[in-house]
Amino acid sequence: MLSSWRAQLLITRIALYIASALIVVWSVAPFLWQVSTSFQEDRLLSSPTPSFLPWPGTLDHFYNIFVEKQFHLYIINSAIVAGLTTLFCLAIGGGAAFALARLRVYYHFGILALILSVSMFPQIAIVAPLYLAASSLGLMNTYTILVIIYLSLGLPLVIWVLFGYFQTIPREIDEAAIIDGAGPLRLLVSVILPMSLPGFVTTGLLAFIMAWNEFMFALAFTSGVERQTIPVGIANFTNLYYVPWGDLAAASVVVTLPLVLLVLAFQRWIIQGLTQGAVKE
Amino acid sequence: MAPVSLRSVTKAYGAFEVIHGIDLEIEDGAFVVLVGPSGCGKSTLLRMIAGLETISGGEVVIDGDVMNDVPPKHRDIAMVFQNYALYPHMTVAQNMGFSLRLAKMPQAEAAEKIRASASILGLTDLLDRYPRQLSGGQRQRVAMGRAIVRNPKVFLFDEPLSNLDAALRMQMRVEIAELHQKLGTTMIYVTHDQVEAMTLATKIAVVNKGTLEQVATPVRLYERPQNLFVARFIGSPQMNILPARLAGAAEARLADGSAIALRQPVTLGEGSPLSVGIRPEALLLSADGPLGGRVTLTEHLGGLTLIHIVLSDGTPVVLQAVGAPTVAMGDVVRLSIDPAGLHLFDPDGRRIAAPGER
Structure with a gap:
C-alpha cells in the first residue's frame, strides 16, 4: 500500500515536470530557432536540410542590418514612440483611473464601459478615417500621430487595470491623507501612485510592448527611415526578389532583447501586479 | 484644544435619514466616547465632525466656528x-511628518516635532522602520503619532482598538487614557465596546438608530440608565430584565406570582406592566429570597463567578458573585435583590426614577 501511493506521487510529479517542459518548449522554441537562424550563414539557411545549431556561426546578419540597413534608426524611432506612448498612457490613464475610482464622478461604471467599448473597434476599420484626419492635420509621417493612435489603443487597458488596482487600496488611506491636508493631485502622486507601483509597472510594460510591436498603423502613417518603426523596418528588408531570412531573424532577436530585459528587470513587480487582488491579503 | 458642539445634526442619504438631529456639547479637554451597536450611526457622526461626510442639517461647531463647509484640513482635527x-511606502518618521510636509513646515522644525511625538509614544527606535515591519500595537501607536504630531484641536478615534488582540487592546486602552491625561486635548472616540467606553470616557454618548439615548458620565450611565436600551447596552454581563406587573403600590409581581418589593410607590396603576432591571451583582443567593430558580451553568472567572439561572417563570438571569460559591448545575436556589441595583422601567422603556433621584 505504502509504496503504491508513493509511486503515484512520483508519477504525478514526473507528469507535472513533463507538462511544464512541453509548455516551455512550445513557447520558447520558435524564439530559439530565430536566435539560431540569426547566427547561420545564408548557405546553411538555404540548404535542403535545415540545421538547428548555428555552426559555423557568423555575425554577418547583424553587420548587415546595422551597417547596410541602418536598423538603429528604426530602433531609435520605436524607442521614442513607445517611450512617449508609455509615459502618456501612464500619466493620462493613471489620472483617469484615479478620478473614476476615487473622486465623485457620476456614472463612472458607464464611463468605464464606454472606454472599453472604444477598444472593441476592429483596427482595420479605423485606419482609413484616421489616415484622412492625419493628412488634413498635417500629421503624416510624424511621431505625434503614432503616439496619439497608440495612446488611444493603450488607454482602455491602462485605465481598466489601474482602476481595479486603485479599488483595492483602502479608502481610509485616502481619508487619512485628506485629513493630513492632501488635495486630489497630492493624494495621487504621493500616496496612491507609490502604493500602486506594481500596477503602473505592469500596465506600462504592456503599453510599451503594444507600441513597440505595432505594425499596421506604423506602416500606414509613416514613410522613410526617419520615422518608420521597427516592425515596418523589418518588413522593408524583404524585396520582390529576395527574402533575407538571416537578417530578419537577426533584427527580430535584437528587438526582442529590450522587451526580455525589461520584463526580467521588473519581474518582481509584474508578478505582484498580475496576481494582486486575486486573494485577500 | 477646543470645545465641540453638535447642534441638531442630521445626515441623510437621499430621502433616507440615518442621523436624526443630534445635540451634543463636548467641553474643552473632554474625552467623549460615542458608543452603540454597529450601524447605529456613531461612525457617520464622527466622520461628519472630521469633514469626511457632508452634513445634511444642523451645525458642527469646533472652537466656536461653524465647520459645515470647512474642508477637513482646515478643521484642525x-x-x-x-x-x-x-x-x-513611508517610514514611521515620514508617516508622522506627512502632514507637516504638506503644511510646508521647515524640515528642522518638523523633525523636532516628530522626535517629540515619537518619544511620547515610545516610537523613537522605530522611526526608520516601515509599517510592514511593525506589530499591530506599534502600527496603532504610529497612527496616533501621526495624529499628535500636528497638535490638533480635537482628536477623533474611529474604533482604533478593534483590530488588536485582547491583551494588546487593554494595553493600548491604558496608553490612550495616559495620552489624554498628558495632552489634555479634546478627544472623541467611537467604539461598539462598552468596556472601552466605560474605562476611557469622561462622558459617554449612547447612540442608537441615529439618535442619542443618553449622555452622561460612565458611573451615572451605569447607575441611572434612562431607558431599557442603555440599561441593556451598558454593563457586562448585561442587566437582567424581568417582565412584571404592578401589584399594589410598591410591589411588582412576576408571571409565576413571585413578588419583588419596590423601594418606592409607583404611580402607574394597578396591574400595569413594567420591566424590572437587576444588575447581575445585585442578585444575591439567599435561602429566603423572593425569587426561585434552577442553576443551568456556572462560569468561574477567578475572582468572580457568573451563575446562569432560569427563574421559575422561565426568564433566564445571570448572577455575578464574588469568589466561588458552591452551587452546581441543576441546583434549586433562592435569590434576593440588592435594592441599589434595582431599576424600574415603564411600559415605554423609560426609567422610573427612584426617590431622591434627579
Whole structure:
C-alpha cells in the first residue's frame, strides 16, 4: 500500500515536470530557432536540410542590418514612440483611473464601459478615417500621430487595470491623507501612485510592448527611415526578389532583447501586479 | 484644544435619514466616547465632525466656528482609523511628518516635532522602520503619532482598538487614557465596546438608530440608565430584565406570582406592566429570597463567578458573585435583590426614577 501511493506521487510529479517542459518548449522554441537562424550563414539557411545549431556561426546578419540597413534608426524611432506612448498612457490613464475610482464622478461604471467599448473597434476599420484626419492635420509621417493612435489603443487597458488596482487600496488611506491636508493631485502622486507601483509597472510594460510591436498603423502613417518603426523596418528588408531570412531573424532577436530585459528587470513587480487582488491579503 | 458642539445634526442619504438631529456639547479637554451597536450611526457622526461626510442639517461647531463647509484640513482635527491607514511606502518618521510636509513646515522644525511625538509614544527606535515591519500595537501607536504630531484641536478615534488582540487592546486602552491625561486635548472616540467606553470616557454618548439615548458620565450611565436600551447596552454581563406587573403600590409581581418589593410607590396603576432591571451583582443567593430558580451553568472567572439561572417563570438571569460559591448545575436556589441595583422601567422603556433621584 505504502509504496503504491508513493509511486503515484512520483508519477504525478514526473507528469507535472513533463507538462511544464512541453509548455516551455512550445513557447520558447520558435524564439530559439530565430536566435539560431540569426547566427547561420545564408548557405546553411538555404540548404535542403535545415540545421538547428548555428555552426559555423557568423555575425554577418547583424553587420548587415546595422551597417547596410541602418536598423538603429528604426530602433531609435520605436524607442521614442513607445517611450512617449508609455509615459502618456501612464500619466493620462493613471489620472483617469484615479478620478473614476476615487473622486465623485457620476456614472463612472458607464464611463468605464464606454472606454472599453472604444477598444472593441476592429483596427482595420479605423485606419482609413484616421489616415484622412492625419493628412488634413498635417500629421503624416510624424511621431505625434503614432503616439496619439497608440495612446488611444493603450488607454482602455491602462485605465481598466489601474482602476481595479486603485479599488483595492483602502479608502481610509485616502481619508487619512485628506485629513493630513492632501488635495486630489497630492493624494495621487504621493500616496496612491507609490502604493500602486506594481500596477503602473505592469500596465506600462504592456503599453510599451503594444507600441513597440505595432505594425499596421506604423506602416500606414509613416514613410522613410526617419520615422518608420521597427516592425515596418523589418518588413522593408524583404524585396520582390529576395527574402533575407538571416537578417530578419537577426533584427527580430535584437528587438526582442529590450522587451526580455525589461520584463526580467521588473519581474518582481509584474508578478505582484498580475496576481494582486486575486486573494485577500 | 477646543470645545465641540453638535447642534441638531442630521445626515441623510437621499430621502433616507440615518442621523436624526443630534445635540451634543463636548467641553474643552473632554474625552467623549460615542458608543452603540454597529450601524447605529456613531461612525457617520464622527466622520461628519472630521469633514469626511457632508452634513445634511444642523451645525458642527469646533472652537466656536461653524465647520459645515470647512474642508477637513482646515478643521484642525486629527483622526485615527480602525485599520491604522498608514502609508505603507513611508517610514514611521515620514508617516508622522506627512502632514507637516504638506503644511510646508521647515524640515528642522518638523523633525523636532516628530522626535517629540515619537518619544511620547515610545516610537523613537522605530522611526526608520516601515509599517510592514511593525506589530499591530506599534502600527496603532504610529497612527496616533501621526495624529499628535500636528497638535490638533480635537482628536477623533474611529474604533482604533478593534483590530488588536485582547491583551494588546487593554494595553493600548491604558496608553490612550495616559495620552489624554498628558495632552489634555479634546478627544472623541467611537467604539461598539462598552468596556472601552466605560474605562476611557469622561462622558459617554449612547447612540442608537441615529439618535442619542443618553449622555452622561460612565458611573451615572451605569447607575441611572434612562431607558431599557442603555440599561441593556451598558454593563457586562448585561442587566437582567424581568417582565412584571404592578401589584399594589410598591410591589411588582412576576408571571409565576413571585413578588419583588419596590423601594418606592409607583404611580402607574394597578396591574400595569413594567420591566424590572437587576444588575447581575445585585442578585444575591439567599435561602429566603423572593425569587426561585434552577442553576443551568456556572462560569468561574477567578475572582468572580457568573451563575446562569432560569427563574421559575422561565426568564433566564445571570448572577455575578464574588469568589466561588458552591452551587452546581441543576441546583434549586433562592435569590434576593440588592435594592441599589434595582431599576424600574415603564411600559415605554423609560426609567422610573427612584426617590431622591434627579
